[in-house]
Amino acid sequence: MSGSAFTSEQARARFDEVLDGELSDSERARFDAALAADPELSAEFERLRAVLVATKQLGTEPVAVDLLSGVQHKLRARSGGRFYRDRFAERRAKQPGLALLIALSALFVLGVLFWFAERAGWLGGKPPGLPL
Amino acid sequence: MLDAQERELIEKLKRRDEAAFNAFVLQYQERVFRLVLRMIGDRAEAEDLAQEVFISIFKAIEGFRGESQLSTWVYRVAANHCRNRIKYLTRRRRQLTEGYDESSEEHISGAQSQGRPEAPDQLMEARQTERVLQDGLLSLEEEQRELVVLREVEHLSYEEIMAITGLPEGTVKSRLHRARATLREFIERNEQGRGRKR
Numbered sequence: 001m002s003g004s005a006f007t008s009e010q011a012r013a014r015f016d017e018v019l020d021g022e023l024s025d026s027e028r029a030r031f032d033a034a035l036a037a038d039p040e041l042s043a044e045f046e047r048l049r050a051v052l053v054a055t056k057q058l059g060t061e062p063v064a065v066d067l068l069s070g071v072q073h074k075l076r077a078r079s080g081g082r083f084y085r086d087r088f089a090e091r092r093a094k095q096p097g098l099a100l101l102i103a104l105s106a107l108f109v110l111g112v113l114f115w116f117a118e119r120a121g122w123l124g125g126k127p128p129g130l131p132l
Numbered sequence: 133m134l135d136a137q138e139r140e141l142i143e144k145l146k147r148r149d150e151a152a153f154n155a156f157v158l159q160y161q162e163r164v165f166r167l168v169l170r171m172i173g174d175r176a177e178a179e180d181l182a183q184e185v186f187i188s189i190f191k192a193i194e195g196f197r198g199e200s201q202l203s204t205w206v207y208r209v210a211a212n213h214c215r216n217r218i219k220y221l222t223r224r225r226r227q228l229t230e231g232y233d234e235s236s237e238e239h240i241s242g243a244q245s246q247g248r249p250e251a252p253d254q255l256m257e258a259r260q261t262e263r264v265l266q267d268g269l270l271s272l273e274e275e276q277r278e279l280v281v282l283r284e285v286e287h288l289s290y291e292e293i294m295a296i297t298g299l300p301e302g303t304v305k306s307r308l309h310r311a312r313a314t315l316r317e318f319i320e321r322n323e324q325g326r327g328r329k330r
Contacts, residue, residue: 016308016312040319043151044194046314047320051312051316052284052312055265055269055285056284058170058262058265058284059166059284059286063169065162066180067157067161067164067179068157068185069156070180071186071190075187076189078170083148083150097215
């Protein structure tokens, strides 16, 4: 048995429970009966529900925000460089490939320079092909 | 209870592992920013404050004892920052126009920008709705606004809200009841006002 309809005031006092899905089936039936008997109450409830549905929408849309670089910058500044000192480690930390590529490129350039300098005798050895 | 993945993340955060902290910021930035934005109503202020939330977490993570979900603790830190910032802003703005002015409308619009492409009229309507709702949120008392944001915008359970705010269930529900009614009245007044202008 679902019992008799709530009075309008009883139903109004249960708006939150209905919106939170906390009424039992029988209470919900009494609530619905109260709305059916009082169009003004029904309209009031529907307006409240519409406002809350729209408010909930605010939490489902993605927001465009990127806080990471600002957080890293502030942490580095406030820690006197103790944290986020290495700028290669900044940002996503999801691009180890890029850091590795830069490091390998730097090593390659240094290697080529070293080889060239050695061949040219700039490192203190005898320059090839020069008479003593 | 914390799951294994969360425990591992917390351990890394406690060791000040920067890569783990980067991942943590990326994981939580949207939730923190949305909470702060809806509480403060100003995008630039909200970005600054959300960054401060993460800095506080970086500093205070050692104090996290795992008695709640990490997300609950993050929300608690964010809510505390919001309360403090609102007090500060209220003091600072006391001499200025009350409420939410045209410039803050500029700040807030565009907060939701990564959604689906929409027709211009739909976009306009969505922006208008968002603006009215944000005005409505800002018209609430800070304590009520916090509960509406946590419950309606962030979709948190009453248990989580009680853990974040430290309030008993009865207080949360009664404040939320008043807040919902006030928000509805605000929106209705706004609609009536717009109806008269047409």
